[in-house]
Amino acid sequence: MNLHSMNKMEKWEAAVDNIDWRLMRDEVDRALIENLAAELGFPDFDRLERASELVVDDFYITHLSDGRWAWWNPRRYANEDPTYFGDDQSLKEFIIQFLQLDQVGSKQLEEGLSKVVQMNRCKFCEHEYDPIELQERQPDINHSDYCSTECAMESILGEIKEE
Structure with missing residues (x-):
């Protein structure tokens, strides 16, 4: 050595x-x-x-x-x-x-x-999420498809960009 x-x-x-x-x-x-x-x-x-x-x-x-x-x-x-x-x-x-x-x-x-x-699965990020917990935190928003407002907005922006 x-x-x-x-x-x-x-x-x-x-x-x-x-x-x-x-x-x-x-x-x-x-x-x-x-x-x-x-x-x-x-x-x-x-x-x-x-x-x-x-x-x-x-x-x-x-x-x-x-x-x-x-x-x-x-x-x-x-x-x-x-x-x-x-x-x-x-x-x-x-x-x-x-x-x-x-x-x-x-x-x-x-x-x-x-x-x-x-649980539900987010259509944008594909993560699992608790729809009841989310509804309690943000009662004015329909959370049937997305785990967060951010995912919903990103999905909509993506659709707009594709058009």
Whole structure:
């Protein structure tokens, strides 16, 4: 090993010694949950979390615009992808078995699932969004096609430019 290689190695070791591993771990964790949001079709984790219902501990469900249900856990995402269900009955059966619910718990689960809002998909940015939350924030606007006023305006401007 020559002197130049040893010098590079020492610089590399010094750089590694100066890494803030806690900050790096936090950045990786944040990137993972943002990736989870993107996988489920949301622009960011905060919107995914607001659009989802907490079932137990860190397990959530989300009713996607295409009718599927997603079961996910942000703490387990690095090792466990979201589980998708084609209908609420399949999801209900899974949760009953997962939580080992009795008849009373099953009835409560069924009532809770009936109240979960199905997301819409924005025609412009193609992100999932909660139409009820959006209507509450901006009651004077029809949000059936777009997740925001910005997406609606961009879509209209795009149509005008094409003409």
